[in-house]
Amino acid sequence: MTKIDFTDRIETLRKDIIDAIRQLLYSHGLNEITFPEEQDDPVWVIWYDNDANPFECQVTGIRMTDDNMTVIAYEKETDIEVECHSPYELGATNIDWLQQMYEAVWQQLEDNNNDNN
Numbered sequence: 001m002t003k004i005d006f007t008d009r010i011e012t013l014r015k016d017i018i019d020a021i022r023q024l025l026y027s028h029g030l031n032e033i034t035f036p037e038e039q040d041d042p043v044w045v046i047w048y049d050n051d052a053n054p055f056e057c058q059v060t061g062i063r064m065t066d067d068n069m070t071v072i073a074y075e076k077e078t079d080i081e082v083e084c085h086s087p088y089e090l091g092a093t094n095i096d097w098l099q100q101m102y103e104a105v106w107q108q109l110e111d112n113n114n115d116n117n
Contacts, residue, residue, distance in 0.1 A: 032063035
C-alpha cells in the first residue's frame with residue numbers, strides 16, 4: 001500500500017480559508033475585525049510561547065493584509081493579549097480553527113447585516 005501525503009491538500013485548504021476570511025473582510029471595506037467580548041460561541045486556539053508551553057487563548061480579532069493574517073487572542077491564564085503573525089503560531093495552521101474563525105467573521109458581518117435588512 002502506498003502512503004498518502006495530504007500535506008499539499010491541507011496547505012491549499014488552509015490558504016483557501018484564509019483567503020475567504022480576507023475577501024469577506026475586504027468586501028465590507030475592512031482589513032481587521034474585533035469580536036465582541038461576550039460571544040455565544042467564541043473561537044479557542046492553543047498558542048505556544050517561546051519555551052513551547054501551550055496556552056489556551058480566545059480569538060478576539062483578526063487583521064489582514066494582502067499576504068498576511070494576524071490572529072489576535074487573549075490568553076486566559078496570564079491575562080495577556082497575544083498577536084501571532086506566522087501561519088505556524090496559534091491557530092493559523094489548524095484548518096478547523098481557521099474554519100471557526102471564518103464562521104465568526106461571517107456571523108459578525110453577514111448575519112448581523114442580514115438582521116438589519
